[in-house]
Amino acid sequence: MRKPLWKIAVATLPEAEDAVAELLGSLSGSPAAIYFDIETGVSLISAFSAKIFPHGIRKKIVAGLKRIQSCGLEIGVGKIEIAKVKREDWAESWKRHFHPMEIGKSLLVKPSWSKKRPRKSQSVVILDPGLSFGTGQHPTTEFCLREIVAAVGRPPHISKELKSAALCREAATAKSFLDIGTGSGILAIAAAKLGFQPVRAFDFDPAAVRVAKANARVNRVQRKLQIKRGNVTKLSAKPREQFDLVCANLISNLLIGEKGKIAAQVKRGGTLVLAGILAAEFSEVQKAFADCGLKLAVARTENEWRSGAFFLRKIF
Numbered sequence: 001m002r003k004p005l006w007k008i009a010v011a012t013l014p015e016a017e018d019a020v021a022e023l024l025g026s027l028s029g030s031p032a033a034i035y036f037d038i039e040t041g042v043s044l045i046s047a048f049s050a051k052i053f054p055h056g057i058r059k060k061i062v063a064g065l066k067r068i069q070s071c072g073l074e075i076g077v078g079k080i081e082i083a084k085v086k087r088e089d090w091a092e093s094w095k096r097h098f099h100p101m102e103i104g105k106s107l108l109v110k111p112s113w114s115k116k117r118p119r120k121s122q123s124v125v126i127l128d129p130g131l132s133f134g135t136g137q138h139p140t141t142e143f144c145l146r147e148i149v150a151a152v153g154r155p156p157h158i159s160k161e162l163k164s165a166a167l168c169r170e171a172a173t174a175k176s177f178l179d180i181g182t183g184s185g186i187l188a189i190a191a192a193k194l195g196f197q198p199v200r201a202f203d204f205d206p207a208a209v210r211v212a213k214a215n216a217r218v219n220r221v222q223r224k225l226q227i228k229r230g231n232v233t234k235l236s237a238k239p240r241e242q243f244d245l246v247c248a249n250l251i252s253n254l255l256i257g258e259k260g261k262i263a264a265q266v267k268r269g270g271t272l273v274l275a276g277i278l279a280a281e282f283s284e285v286q287k288a289f290a291d292c293g294l295k296l297a298v299a300r301t302e303n304e305w306r307s308g309a310f311f312l313r314k315i316f
Contacts, residue, residue: 008047009046112126148196202227233261269312
């Protein structure tokens with residue numbers, strides 16, 4: 001007989017979901033999962049463990065939520081649930097929430113249990129919730145996926161005075177991709193599936209790196225991309241390798257604080273996608289990257305989040 005799982009869950013607001021996920025992950029010893037309900041605007045953060053949670057864990061969660069609030073993040077009601085669940089119940093509950101998602105005509109993201117078949121010439125990314133860091137359901141992740149799809153075959157943003165035979169040859173080759181803060185690896189995996197080369201990704205959280213590598217193996221692209229542990233604050237301001245498309249799904253203060261290093265990763269004529277930004281903070285982020293020579297090309301707001309794609313106007 002299979003042992004039951006123990007579950008801890010907190011209902012919170014989107015702006016605090018990453019901090020709450022980190023809190024529950026540290027207390028449970030396993031990555032936390034995030035489910036965002038579009039209708040209610042509430043994020044449910046859940047972590048599961050085969051071991052019984054220690055006595056006093058509720059007090060630790062409450063203390064952790066107070067620390068998150070003290071940092072200026074709104075957590076909403078912060079309802080806490082601690083319960084024992086059957087493994088079968090846990091699996092079936094995720095199946096009710098997560099469904100296949102088509103990104104344009106060229107990409108299908110679906111959980112492993114889905115029987116949905118891809119269209120002709122449609123690449124498939126298989127990603128299960130539960131022990132992942134992002135499954136494409138969140139609006140910021142979806143925006144990044146749509147920009148990756150849109151970038152396939154899109155010519156680089158090159159001014160007339162920079163056009164040359166060398167740049168034309170560069171535009172004809174496979175595009176390169178960098179994912180800063182990869183989480184589940186979904187963006188890097190999608191880029192590899194769509195033919196980007198090379199594909200690089202990193203995350204500061206070692207648990208996220210392990211999950212991303214596991215997801216890459218499931219999707220059979222582990223040899224087409226490189227995933228490693230890294231810190232955005234340690235990026236080089238003069239990197240030896242730059243990329244046609246860079247995605248950075250990070251909090252605003254980190255984006256602004258490291259704007260120069262992040263912008264330096266973008267190749268001339270390339271695109272930088274910034275997500276994970278609260279709508280109220282987007283204008284400040286936009287101004288910061290305008291100072292680095294990046295011009296906003298397209299933006300989208302969904303719920304409290306605003307994301308944008310920028311193209312590089314000058315050479316670093």
